[in-house]
Amino acid sequence: MLRPADSRIRTKLYVAYAGAFLVIFLVAGGIIHAQVRDMLRRNIETELDRTTEALRTLVRSSVDVSIRNYMRAVAEKCLDEARSLHRQVRRGRLTEAEAKDRARRAFLSMTIGRTGRVYCLDSQGIMVVHHKRSLVGVDMSGMAFVREQIRRRQGYMTYEWKEPLEAETRPKAVYMTYFEPWDWIISASAYREEFGQLVNMEDFRQRFFELRSGESGYPFVLDYSGYLLLHPYLLGVHYNDYDSPGLRTTAERIVAERNGHFDYMWRNPGETALKKKVVYFKDIPELGWVVASSSYYEDFQKPLDTIGYVMLTALAVAVLLMIPVSFGIGALITRPIATLQESFSRAADGDFSVRMEQHSRDELGLMAGYFNAFMERLTAYSNDLENEIAHRRETERELIAMDRTKTMFLASASHELRTPLTSIIGFLHLMEKNFRTRFLPVLGPLDPVGRQARTFEKNLAVVRVEADRLGRLVNDLLDLSKIEAGRMEWRENILSVDLVLQRAGEASASLAEDRPGVRLVVEPLTEPMGILADADRVHQVLINLLSNAFKNTEAGSVTLSAVRTGAGATFSVRDTGRGISEDEREKIFDLFYQGRDENNRSTQVLGTGLGLSICRRIVAHYGSRLEVDSVVGEGSCFRFTIPFGEREL
Known part of the structure; x- marks a missing residue:
């Protein structure tokens, strides 16, 4: 037989509260009479506030639509006038100059509100019609809203405008139509503050009073x-x-x-x-x-008065009934919960051996069982986690040791290779020079040994080029090992950005000579700037980027520039080469990664895969990031920022 203690908590709550709720249901409003009164008033006021906001939104949108239609009608009327005059030109009744002159006079005679006017631009941004003659023929394409007009040519847009004698900008709206035969963007414009003078209230009167x-x-x-x-x-x-x-x-x-x-x-x-x-x-x-x-106020006062009479009558009865019921039900629930709280507290302190006794089969009894099962599993998880942590720590120590060994090996091997390799490269350059200046002139053009000598000269040049390439690889490995080991030496000085660009441009002149179809452009600075950096490291980054740009560009240009941005100078190298696909734009900065060549030009742009990774780490030393933007088939742009010095040059 089911004991009362084994009953569900919801059953216990139902039995305890059933009788009390039958009475409270009739007089429930009495306890919260004052609160309900304030709440209803707040609701009414909230509704009024929301209604007012909705009305403001309705008026704003209705005015905007009304003005947009009004300005559209003006712009389309001008377009119809232009079309009519153009038809007369085609029929020979007017010359095109006469037709355009009539169109100008007609457009300038139109006004929109107090100061609204009609003006026309061509697709190059040249002002062709304006009520201020000083603006006719002026190139306006330098203004952002004019560029947007040129791009869209038709439709409605807003922008900020300031008259020459005004201190602040004001919002302005324009509706555009495009007359293609004359390449005119016909624009009807007006200040938004004058919209109130142009609105017909009847357009939205009915909808307004519905709210x-x-x-x-x-x-x-x-x-x-x-x-x-x-x-x-x-x-x-x-x-x-x-x-x-x-x-x-x-x-x-x-x-x-x-x-x-x-x-x-x-x-x-x-x-x-x-x-x-x-x-x-x-x-x-x-x-x-x-x-x-x-x-x-009478809209919500009457129901409040009715509720108030009922709530006052029930107030005393509800208070008397709720106190003993609340204490009784609370005691039944809080005792088991207190035991559960104590068990959880011990478990939180690290005692995973704590368990609870099940005194009943209700929800609290089932909870005790779940708690015990949870603690069993938590104990197992804790043991597994401790083992896993110990294993991971051991693995981490091994990986750190391996990484340290790798770095030491790279540093040692690169250093040991660079000394003999420098000698080999020097002797190869000397051999090539002596062979060309001393041996070849001795051989006449008809000497049978001359052909073999020229073959030897070509082979010697190949060996010299590959030795140079091997030297660069060794230097890159040595720089990489120094950066990873934190032993790179940085000689920070105040540098003139103009001299940095000039030095990089001069050093890259030979790259341009090897690519006759590619032009090197070093953009001049608009203002002098000085940065605090290691001249050799900045030069190393720029030369690497310029070299990559020439390798990947068959025709067009490679541009080196620098501009002021925030607290530093932003350098950029742009090319018109093959570009980089989106999925490779981060991979190219990985060690030893070489980008895919969709046009099978790999033999022309082969590299070590270390340069960009080293460049990014050098740039990171200055708190910046080497980034790239690229479009496949159109070119790439690499850029980074170096902070200014304490005093600029």
């Missing part, structure tokens, strides 16, 4: 000067013309504050008594309007 709060509430719109633009009873009336001083005070406060809410007394037309209302209002600065939403 209301309560049964008797309604919205309205005032402008900053105090005229009612939208109101169910008063329209086009200034607050000075109201027949009530109190109403004038209300309107003056709304116009003065523009955003907020307050209570006031109001009497609708045809009524005799003043009634209390609340109004929420927000302004639309670009139009000079204030949108407001109001509602009478």
